[in-house]
Amino acid sequence: QKEVEQDPGPLSVPEGAIVSLNCTYSNSAFQYFMWYRQYSRKGPELLMYTYSSGNKEDGRFTAQVDKSSKYISLFIRDSQPSDSATYLCAMRISGNTGKLIFGQGTTLQVKP
């Protein structure tokens, strides 16, 4: 079993839809949770960064962390064709090793 599970999709939605992306994990020691966006095998771009449980909002993006369920989500409101990309969840434990564990990534297509 992988430490971080993410449905690879693909996920196809119409422009303007609300998108929900999710990851589950098995290691209860994870403390830091991130979402990255990756276009066409370019470098991953950090979208959201959350410590421990709770919600964080940034523009059209909302990240949620539920540590009791070992479940994290990313919501994209008013999705745009430019949001079409692969979204990767990532997480790590506290401490100075800093190793990020990534999910497989979900491919999202937003159709005009």
Added chain:
Amino acid sequence: DSGVTQTPKHLITATGQRVTLRCSPRSGDLSVYWYQQSLDQGLQFLIHYYNGEERAKGNILERFSAQQFPDLHSELNLSSLELGDSALYFCASSVLEGGYTFGSGTRLTVV
């Protein structure tokens, strides 16, 4: 531009050869991480350096090695290359408890 610089962008080489990938972290970031991304494996952690010292190793093959220099740039050395080593290699940098910033990657093709 993320501030993390990787060179070269593309590399084509033959099996059995050795290559060196280079990474310059963002200004002020002491940590450098190397990741490999292949189509079927996703992003796999290779190694982490902090201020010149190795801090953690992941699934890094013995044929691969890395180092971080006093000016904080890092090099990933891949030797005795095999076809299966063809992948994207990413470098990322961070402050200790922060998110990572990734470079644009080096696409390695072994023929």
